[in-house]
Amino acid sequence: MISLTIPCAREELADVAAGDSVLLSGTLHSARDAAHARFAETIAAGGQLPFDMRDQVIYFVGPTPARPGRAIGSAGPTTASRMDPYSPLLIERGLAGMIGKGRRSPEVKASMLEHGCVYFGAIEGTAALLARCVTHSETIAYEDLGSEAVRRMQVTDFPVMVVNDLAGGDLYEQGPAQWRRTR
């Protein structure tokens, strides 16, 4: 099992390959549809993003409300393709990784290869398990968006699979191809 600490220099990501199981520890930033729309507006207006993208990992998640005494509610990944129109803007600014579920567009994959960004898949439907890996969470921007606000989360051994690596590998193509039966 491979372990990575986030933030993570892009050079360290060169060794992970599509299909690898990885445990992430350190800092993750949550952002999904509405937060990404605001990132794009901010960039278009020449403003400052709520955090520096360099070497960071964005987790596409909108958690449930936390029970008292808990760091976070249930927190599984949402469909990444809805963030496709925005992701290249962040990858260009140094984003090292993204966590979600589902395929990315050719444009996003090209941007990831060009700049050196890895896409990780987490298992949706394991939101209660994943929440146990989150030790701390604080909202750092867009509080008015509720569940869609940007959070800085501290995680320990957060389990993901490498979907798109820096060599062009794609688990969502390679995995099913191994098991497809022609009809």
Added chain:
Amino acid sequence: MPPPPVAEPRHVDVAVVKDRVRELCISANHELRHDHLQAIARAVERERSSVGREVLCRLLENAEVSRSDRVAFCQDTGYAVVFLDVGQDVRFVGGDLNTAIDEGVAEGYREGFLRASLVRSPVDRRNTGDNTPAFVYVNLVPGDGVRLTLLVKGAGCDNMSALRMLTPAEGVGAMKEFVVETIERAGPSASPPVTVGIGLGGTFERAALLAKRALTRPSGEPHPDPEIAALEQELLEAINATGIGPAGFGGTVTAFAVHVETFPTHIAAFPVAINLDCHSHRVREIEL
């Protein structure tokens, strides 16, 4: 001659409906139903990919944790779809039925620490704050019973659903192709293994409703008509031959079950609706 006796309507207090809806919203989101847990356990036996088996075991582990921690097993606690089969001899008393259902949803989502995931309009996208409104479908039936079926539906898999108006000449063959094409297009985004609800026939809107209702059948229970049951089995095998597998990481179990419902249709028409439900399959059914 005296008029024939008229049956007294059975009174059902909407406060009872509200309470049941509240309880069901919480239990549906915190506890994966027994038949679906069994479907996952059977899939562990059937899945040939080791990565796929690991994903399925994680789902079972997650169900244990959500039950013991009393948290949602999926963060997308979805929208509340309520099917009400109402006996025509029933009268709802004590207030407005739709308001009572919405209050039940709002209380359940608040008390169960569930996510408010609805916006009041797709145009302005402002969150309603309490996960209302519910999506209520009332069906009048004979008698004085009330059956309430709650389906908690995530958007990831609803987004991957599809409807097509085929022609009679395209027929059953094109329908099967359309089903597999929809599953391939959805791939990992619908959070496989999925439950597939298919509505065949009716009208444009009836086909979609049939597909959604089909999801509420106990997991894997075959259609009573043997011809339709055989079609369900054939489609399930074709879907599992795609190799998409659990979480889309590759494997032999892409769907747990295919449920088909049919309805009479026009001589010119062959409506087909396909509604996907992710592996967090949340259904509750009660009699009031």
